[in-house]
Amino acid sequence: MTSLTFPADDAPGIAPMEAKLVDALPTGPDWQYEPKWDGFRCIAWRDGDRIALRSRSDKPLGRYFPEILAMLATIEESRFVLDGELVVPVGDALSFSALQARLHPAASRVTRLSAETPAQFVTFDCLAVGESDLIERPFAERRAALEAFHADIAIPDLHLSPRTRSEAVARDWLAQAGGALDGIVAKRLDLPYRPGERVMAKLKQHRTADCVVGGFRYASGEARAIGSLLLGLYNDEGQLDHVGFTSGIDAEAKIALLATLEPLIEAPGFTGDAPGGPSRWATARSAEWQPLRTELVVEVRYDQVSDDRFRHGTTLLRWRPDKAPADCKMAQLARELRPDELEALLAASHGPNPV
Template sequence: MTKPPPPIAPMEARLVDALPRGPEWIYEPKWDGFRCIAYRDGDAVTLISKSGKPLGRYFPEMVAMLESLPERQFVLDGELTIATGDTLSFAALQARLHPAESRIRKLAAETPAQLILFDLLALGGRDLAELPFAERRERLAAFFQDVQPDRLLLSPITTDAAQADQWLDRAGTALDGVVAKRLDLPYQPGVRAMAKLKQHRTADCVVGGFRYGGNATTAVGSLLLGLFDDAGLLNHVGYTSSFDAAEKKRLLTQLEPLIGPPGFTGDAPGGPSRWSTDRSVEWQSLRHELVVEVRYDQVTGCRFRHGTTFLRWRPDKAPGQCGMDQLARELKPAELEELIGA
């Protein structure tokens, strides 16, 4: 077949404030895993990440599974996920990016990945990218029905906006939101041709410390956020730095009088790395007096994966009321099965 040379840039989605509505739109869950375009051309299987880097070395069980399929020429677009215990774990995906092949082989055997499919770009020698999405989806469903492999799942779709709203309301970090595609949409590599509405949640956090900005001590760089666990320990869960320059200077007058113990009594902010400067790893411990409400999108383990957005101070809330139970729970495999089955 005429295979696009790796790496092909995946088609992307622009962030919207509300899902588009109308008969020309179709919706599917936005999964929280590793975006992956999978190629097979005869005996050669290649997995490419969203950034264009090869993934096959880190997911040998997925390469072997795709090699076992009866169809020998295809290009699939999907999301790699891993179930650990009773949840889908982004941390388990990150653990695969390891330099030691023996470690990767061990993890592949213990926690094999699965690929959730949502597009078909080529099949049996024919490039399908110019076809409308509705037709590509029909061919993808037929392909999936024919092969029925282990660890290959078909992402659900719906034309019912109410169903899309229900997906959006589901708690869990493995379900990151909803993607909307036009039924007549051709595949456009690297173009934000789809629409996505992401899950954004809020949490009330204790300000357990702060970092100064850059190499200066005249402004705050970021607030370090903490939540209490069941043992009553304050664990570092992330940071917020969404203040303008004037506010970062003003914050010093509010924070510096609070410098001192107890800070983080459980997990503390990380130490130096090879990318850190002396100043960037320093942080000031604060007494547990300030509570902030922040908006976050995704959680890995018990931490915000990205920086959060400051919403407001919460003088009405006691620090001891800020617990880990606020964080969105991870999606359970049974719930994934329910979604896929739908």
């Protein structure tokens, strides 16, 4: 490791190379494609007895994932820097909420969770191994070094991410995962590692859902305007659960919507899980959510789901007057990746000549 310095907790490590959103995958013989994993980005360092895990924002992660530290300590090679993603299988799915639960100050809780729901590490780049500093080497060489690294070890919870040079194969991964993958990342084979730069390309899943408008919040700082629509889906018991919101409404529509929504104000709106508290930026007016009769349906675009909730705000695509509210059910949401699907995807990671 000539130019890579092992990071102390109070010293910077290295910023991960990142990707920019694209509408279509770049094509050609110079590109390689990989799944975009929905976990915690992590750069793992080892230099002898010193092992560190650093997040995308260069925060130490080791204390939250002691089982990963212990796993990396068992590898015969004692010097390496790996770029990858932390994931946690829980039951029949990979759970992002289980990852978030690890970021807790209580050591006792971290110890318990690391035993109950141990994490796994999916690697997709190698910045250094042994005495070889690979950060300025082309990605094709770094990937070859990563595959050679994995060829010498057999640890169930340390994975090599699959790759392909076929756009069709990459798109098949998305289809086979049933919408559970977050997307596809494209990398140039001749590209050196560029810390902190968005020099890769990522194509995200385009997922949509038809949701009942079960309530709304008034806009903060505006006398007469809608701030956000509160979205609901019916669960298996026939109750309307709050699943998220959409706030990407233009200024004119925010005002015009009042005439449509206020006559529909009627409790309870949500008969299952109801909206929680507002954000810390909300005013007293915008903090109050108004329940609506369940008559309106909207189609929204979303990216990720955790515990049957949209993880981020959604994009309003259109109103659906043709859609019956009772048909807006939880089953339409993209489920999280199942461990058996992860195993099938990872089985594609071996071999020096991807198709």
